Amino acid sequence: MKCRRCKAPAVIEIPRHNAAFCRECFLRHCREQVRRAIDEHRMFVPGDRVLVAVSGGKDSLALWHLLTELGIDADGLYLGLGIGEYSDESGRYARDFAARVGAGLHEVDLPTDYGYDVPGAARATRRSPCGACGLSKRHLFNGFALEHGYDVVATGHNLDDEAAVLLGNVLRWETGYLGRQHPVLPATDGFVKKVKPLVRLGEREMAAYCVLNGIDYQIEECPMADGNRHLGLKTTLNALEEQSPGTKAAFLFGFLARGHGRFADASDAERETLAPCSGCGGPTSTGGLCAFCSLRVRVSNPQPVALRTGR
Amino acid sequence: MKVLLRNPRRELEVPGPITVAALLARLELVPESVLVIRGDTLVTSDARLDAGDQIEIRPVISGGAP
Ligand code: SF4
Ligand SMILES: [Zn+2]
Ligand SMILES: [Zn+2]
Numbered sequence: 001m002k003c004r005r006c007k008a009p010a011v012i013e014i015p016r017h018n019a020a021f022c023r024e025c026f027l028r029h030c031r032e033q034v035r036r037a038i039d040e041h042r043m044f045v046p047g048d049r050v051l052v053a054v055s056g057g058k059d060s061l062a063l064w065h066l067l068t069e070l071g072i073d074a075d076g077l078y079l080g081l082g083i084g085e086y087s088d089e090s091g092r093y094a095r096d097f098a099a100r101v102g103a104g105l106h107e108v109d110l111p112t113d114y115g116y117d118v119p120g121a122a123r124a125t126r127r128s129p130c131g132a133c134g135l136s137k138r139h140l141f142n143g144f145a146l147e148h149g150y151d152v153v154a155t156g157h158n159l160d161d162e163a164a165v166l167l168g169n170v171l172r173w174e175t176g177y178l179g180r181q182h183p184v185l186p187a188t189d190g191f192v193k194k195v196k197p198l199v200r201l202g203e204r205e206m207a208a209y210c211v212l213n214g215i216d217y218q219i220e221e222c223p224m225a226d227g228n229r230h231l232g233l234k235t236t237l238n239a240l241e242e243q244s245p246g247t248k249a250a251f252l253f254g255f256l257a258r259g260h261g262r263f264a265d266a267s268d269a270e271r272e273t274l275a276p277c278s279g280c281g282g283p284t285s286t287g288g289l290c291a292f293c294s295l296r297v298r299v300s301n302p303q304p305v306a307l308r309t310g311r
Numbered sequence: 312m313k314v315l316l317r318n319p320r321r322e323l324e325v326p327g328p329i330t331v332a333a334l335l336a337r338l339e340l341v342p343e344s345v346l347v348i349r350g351d352t353l354v355t356s357d358a359r360l361d362a363g364d365q366i367e368i369r370p371v372i373s374g375g376a377p
Contacts, residue, residue: 001356010355011355012346012353012355020355023352057373058371058373059373203371203372204343207346207371208346211346211348211352211353212352214351219317219369220318221318221373231372235372238341238343238372241343242342
């Protein structure tokens, strides 16, 4: 198989573009797609201080590398989730990468800095681990950026992630979430601007980008992800993609172009009801503690489990 | 050839030569969900793998709420 651009031997096929590329042309394709997403959605303005949410996985490291290649300076923030060896290793990949490209890496550790870890939070709140984890990540990345004067947080959500989230939201007609699902969330009171520069690139392309650049990343699956609904949605979409390449991109980009605007009212209405959290001052719709603060309260005062005593 | 698989990590011995497409079909893997790595580079579905090759099949789908 030959590269579509230069006819050298290809290293990767991308069926949805009906193309195959050699190493150089593939890396160029990735840079072009990120550049296009950034320009199309006005993700950055000159002088922005950019913070990348770094997990040590393929997407966040590829994102950080791509931004650097495009001349966009960004610092990283690694959040230690306290998921045993998995987190230890992930942290090492993040640090090694930062050292390799000479970029600044901040670290926040849930156990050390906040006194809980994801498995413990899941037990104490009876939420799924991913629920407790996602909530912690959203809160802490946002808070860290605001506190340290970053203008925008960039995350490694790729085309597959976004298409899967979209499918999940459509299946349940989550109108508020649909109104907020966009590659750019502008800054509002209490929320820093958030951007997803990888929306035009698939998960497989991000892994390929890392392999072809010699970037080592966490390959193992998070041990808490078992039986995850998100994974099921991705598998379903990949089955459709296999029959009809381009399905995921058409689903997501069609929504952004023709569907998203119809749900904007639903999320605006939710935003208007936000008030400061009585714990951290961050925005919340509960009127009391925000979801993050109530999670912390529940982890530090676990409810006793009622035991059945003898007969 | 030796084929390394992940999650969980295990190694298989597969007789070569065989094309990447045929190897994936044999292991019942969907091409969209994996990369096939030989040495430090990637190979396309039509590539022929030989008996002495060291191959890694790396899953690319990650779970978890993003
Ligand atoms: S799989 Fe779930 S628990 Fe693990 S890192 Fe991702 S969101 Fe967190
Ligand atoms: Zn080429
Ligand atoms: Zn709070």
